[in-house]
Amino acid sequence: MRLHCEVEVVSRRLPALGLRNPGKGVRALLSLCQQPAPRSPPRPPAGRAGAPRPACLLVSTLRDKRGTRYEQLKGNIEQFFTKFVDEGKATVRLKEPAVDICLSKANSSSLKSFLSAVRLAHRGCDVETPFSPLTPVKTSEFEKFKTKMVITSKKDYPLSKNFPYYLEHLQTSYCGLVRVDMRMLCLKNLKKLDLSHNHIKKLPATVGDLIHLQELNLSNNHLESFSVALCQSTLQKSLRRLDLSKNKIKALPVQFCQLRELTVLKLDDNELIRFPMKIGQLTNLQFLSAARNKLPFLPSEFKDLSLGYLDLFGNTFEQPKVLPVIMLQTPLTLLESSARTILHNRIPYGSHIIPFHLCQDLDTAKTCVCGRFCLNSFIEGMTTMNLHSVAHTVVLVDNMGGTEAPIISYFCSLSCYANSCEMLK
Structure with a gap:
């Protein structure tokens, strides 16, 4: 059984010697293994099976693929710290050697299963899940643990294999995508998604299921709208930066202003004929760019914004009407x-x-x-x-200054x- 996570091994004896722990976790593969059988094992009595070999813990990293082995788990664990297990964090405290094996950035369900197996090994019970082999880890195993992937050509786009599960930053530009790949929507750790320079016409509502998504780049596509479902999804709490520039969007729904965590919004080179009426509700917005659209005027709540940067150059603003x-x-x-x-x-x-x-x-x-x-x-x-009156830095709205x-x-x-x-x- 194996677990992908970050591992920091903290020695409890170093402070007594006046030394400090490194204090930094590294990407690792944690394996629950069985110790190798002795070269000349004694034969068990007739009719009896030999005693099971004791379990051990193997911590392998990209630099040390053979790994560090912690022998004899049975009766050797002093304590489990699992208060933050739902956040992918836990600590296993060993008696000998006197170290704390601190785990973080793990998949919470995988972490719970792994700790359950380690707890059984500590008690000397049978572990139902199969043990991992005591062999050096392959480099390909760590590929599954990548957090960033950048694809900028169609020939490099993965068709026969899935995206690494732990990705936090995914860019797939110039890949000719006409729709969002549903495999991307299974990447629950994703914080930044860049789908720029494709041919996407519509966004599925399930994009809103990416609960940690902070940045979404959809520039240079064929989008004609931004759906109400996305505005009312978990993106309300997570999305900080949104780039919809160089699409074919004519209007944004009034519910768009429920994305109140937005700090950066780019809408350049669309076909916008109006801003959402409630745009003043975007109280965290600092950067707004909507150059080269077809805006005839601004909504009344625009004056409630407090921006650092504003660009409305090249819009078809009308002259104010004399009569109400x-x-x-x-x-x-x-x-x-x-x-x-x-x-x-x-x-x-x-x-x-x-x-x-x-x-x-x-x-x-x-x-x-x-x-x-x-x-x-x-x-x-x-x-x-x-x-x-609403922005510190303003790009001129026309060539007349x-x-x-x-x-x-x-x-x-x-x-x-x-x-x-x-x-x-």
Whole structure:
């Protein structure tokens, strides 16, 4: 039985000698083996099988493929430390030699099975899983433990074998992929996925099952949308950097703003005609680039952003309209009044409580300059804003040296509009 993990062997006697442990784990292959049989073993009495050979622990690394052997596990383990076993961490404390074998970055289920077998060997019980041979480990065994793989040509793309299970960084660019390979979605340790320069048209919702994914690069593909399912997946808690540049995306769903851990968002060279209305909810966003799109104006909540870098060069921004668009309703409809109450009081809602189309209405409600909400009864006005008010570094929006862009503003009542009319001049 073998376990891929990082191993640090800590001697408990070094501090008494005034020495320090190295303090760093290395990639290793941990094997549960049986000690070799003696050269001239005594013959067992007739009708009896010989006593089983004692188990030992073998720690092999890429530098030391023969490995370090820890003999006689039976009765030789002082303690197991398994508090963080679900995180792939554990420690086996041996009596002799006086060392702690610290394990980390292991698959949690494999680690539990391995510790269970070691515990049986310590008690002198029969171990049901087969023992590993006491032979030097092959280099190919460590290939399974790779954490980074970069493929930049179609001929190097693996067709007959799986990706290493422990990958944390995978790049497959210029491989002609037309869809996301489902084998990638089994890489539960993946933190960075780069699928740039392919021909991918659609993302499967199961990309959201990569619970540790922090960076996703989909630039230079044929994407036309970013699905609501991905916006409502575990990517909400993990995704930090997203590159969707050089695709064919026309709009992002309003639920996109639920990806609130985003710090970097690249949308250059798409066909965007609008930003999500709730973009101000991306409170962690520091880098936003959406150059060379078809944005006519910015949504009202854009002014709630606080960016370090902003690039909106080459968009088709319109000139602000002189007259506002008045859509006020008097008296307010029951739908309008109810929607405003729900949103103002932050009452939870969902498709399991109210019809789905009403949820969509609430999700796309407009925010008045006073902070209240409006659905179908509002006044719409347009003005310009200096982009330096939301970003420290701003790329000019045009070749004329401008840093101003048109922004939509909404007013829930005539009094709100009257109080803000100076802003619209």
